[in-house]
Amino acid sequence: MTLPRLASLPRDSRDTLFLLLVIGWVVLPQVTNLPWWCSLLVAVVLAWRGTLAVQARPLPSRWWIAGLLAVTLSGTWMTHGTLLGRDAGVTLIVALMALKTLELRARRDAFVVFFLGFFTMLTNFFFSQSLAVAAAMLLGLLGLLTALVNAHMPVGRPPLLQAAKTAAWMALLGAPVMAVLFVLFPRFAPLWGIPGDAMSGRSGLSSQMQVGNIANLALDDSIAFRVRFEGPPPAQADLYFRGPVFSDFDGREWRPLLPRLANRFPPLRLADPQLVGFGTPVRYEVTLEPHNRPWLLTLDAATEAPQVSGMRAAMTSELTWVGSAPVVDLLRYTAASHVNFRHGPQGRIAVLPEYSALPPGFNPRTTELARTLRRENPGSAPLVLVQAALRHLRTGGYTYTLEPGVYGEHTADEFWFDRKEGFCEHIASAFVVLMRELDIPARIVTGYQGGAVNPVDGYWAVRQSDAHAWTEVWLENRGWVRVDPTAVVAPGRTGTLQRLTPPRGVVASAIDSVNPDVSAFLRASWEAMNNRWNQTILNYTQSRQLDLLRNLGFDTPSWMDLARVLIAVVVLVALGGAAWSWWDRLQHDPWLRLLARVRKQLRQAGVEVGPATPPREIARLVTTRFGPDARGLADWLLKLEAQRYARVPGASLAALRREFQQLSWPH
Known part of the structure; x- marks a missing residue:
């Protein structure tokens, strides 16, 4: 059976198909966030409803809808364990909107679907507030407005293009109001922002480190944070952005020495007296993507607390800066760091043995390697032993790879003697184990190393693929000293020659094969647009609102001042609208206004003329009178x-207007 052409369909069928298309577009970005059964249910229901519209067949009975509703409720409960909350609520609202299309019999039902569609469009921003999602939802908004306008049009077959023009004009008229509310509407936390669980399931630096953990993260090419330096940036090899530090080892997993600092705010500590910076500090601004952790990534090492609006920042004893709450929204802060610094006690103290502890029964061959290094360097200082271990790395045939395979129980032994290959976490872990076997205090530092400047906007983009693990060893009279064993195995990893890049997509690979320069320019332009979106829209906080009031002349602005300014703008806009309406009335059909003046003069002369009386009839009346x-x-x-x-x-x-002024009016 051949399907009828779209132009030959009745108006109800055509309008239904357009509405189903818009609903599909609004739901499409949610597919990765919805349970698989919900996406499948929505696709089947929309296809079913479209088939019924094309074939002009009756809608299913209420028993069908009740059964599908029961399936939706059961599936939501089994998937999320509740019918409340963000994830369960989005699942329900999307499924119920699709099921409502099976009851699309009258205009009232269409209105319910319209407003469910508007709400579903809003839920997309619970999961992502990127520029791409915003552009897609703008198109979805115009589609829903077009369907809404089309539903109010009179009978017949008005073209969708006409409804689309009206919808676009409505959106254009509402844009100034939207802009004013965006700039001036007070932002009260936590009412303003996305729900706190919106970052569940997002990857980032972990609160512990296992073999393969950062290797998986390195395949993610998304941006972790952006940096804008006030002056010349440091050298690429000095771009170490510090994250969590791991010092407690159980043989398989590294954890922080103080686990309570991983997820809880430490006692307030704005600086470390054992941290001394040398030279002029590097000042910069960080725009940190949400990662659902409290860590504030700073260039190693930040001697002052990062300036974060609406959040306290404190330093742990291992130089990691953390915020008073997890970062679940785009966060911008300023910081100052010294790339040359000294940290830690100069002489051994009681806490240092904790950085030399190793679990018994693990990595016996690494223990023997440490003995060999001591025999080859009898009576040597710790620095000489560190250099001997690095020399062993450099000359022992070790390689850097993203696919080291799964390690067994003795991870350090396997790296030093069997595999001789690994990612930065394997190398760092094996190196720290060897240092501790040599009785040299050591720890693992994780974070990000490197980055690339965007030539379009000048921001440095640090990606998840730049995640890195390095080590710090304690040396007497010097404190903690950074040692990056990965840079010995693969010098390009911390330089500019060899950066980690995940596999490119089909489109990107095709563009690269034609013209790599065009591909790089397009990518840089798109990321610069995203950065501008983040800086201007997503990061428009209450502090920036108050800064706007300061620029307007307020000495100590508050949210009350913000509300007053908003009210003043609303009043001015209302007065402007009234003035425009009055002007529009004056401009409305000058011929009719001139005829109205005739009626007014005749009314004063005692002659009542109706508003629909034409000039010829008025002439007959006055001649008769x-x-x-x-x-x-x-x-x-x-x-x-x-x-x-x-x-x-x-x-x-x-x-005629001049003649009217000269007329002699009868009495």
């Missing part, structure tokens, strides 16, 4: 009618 005294007025009225309706217009409207 006043005789020859009204002949001039009657002739003028006939010329006024001819100016409007005659095929060959008579006098111009301006000339």
